[in-house]
Amino acid sequence: MNLSQQDWKAQLDQDENAVVLDVRTEDECNEGMITNAINNDIYKGQGFIYRLKELDKSKNYYVYCKAGSRSEQACAVMNQLGFENTYNLIGGFMNWNGEVFMPNEH
Incomplete structure (x- = not known):
């Protein structure tokens, strides 16, 4: 399901069963992650598929990329693999104004 930035964040903030999934490259993630x-x-x-299969399908997945296209594809793949609740962030990370962390600082 495609959600606007506002709806995605609002739903994520209320969801105790949420997992946020970033489907960008490592270089992109180094610029900051949600x-x-x-x-x-x-x-x-295939590595992407293998890692998806390790995830808990009972969780709700909030998926994003840079602009929203790759994450929309990822949601479609996840749905085919049996994930029932996937939410694509329309506009992606480049339009995100919520909390961000730098992965190299942890």
């Missing part, structure tokens, strides 16, 4: 996000680069192809 707080508590885990990275799984969609460009890794």
Whole structure:
């Protein structure tokens, strides 16, 4: 499901079963990530699929990339794999104005 920046954040903030998934490249993630996000680069192809299969399908996944296109693809793949609740961030990280962390600082 595609959600606006405002709806995505509002729903995420209320969701105790949420996982934030960043599907950008490592280089992109080094520019900052949404707080508590885990990275799984969609460009890794089969590696991306393997890592998805390790995730708990009972969770709600809030997925984002730079602009919203790759994350929309990722949600479609996840739905095919049996994930019921995936939420794509329309406009992606480049339009995000919520909390951000730098992965290299942790």
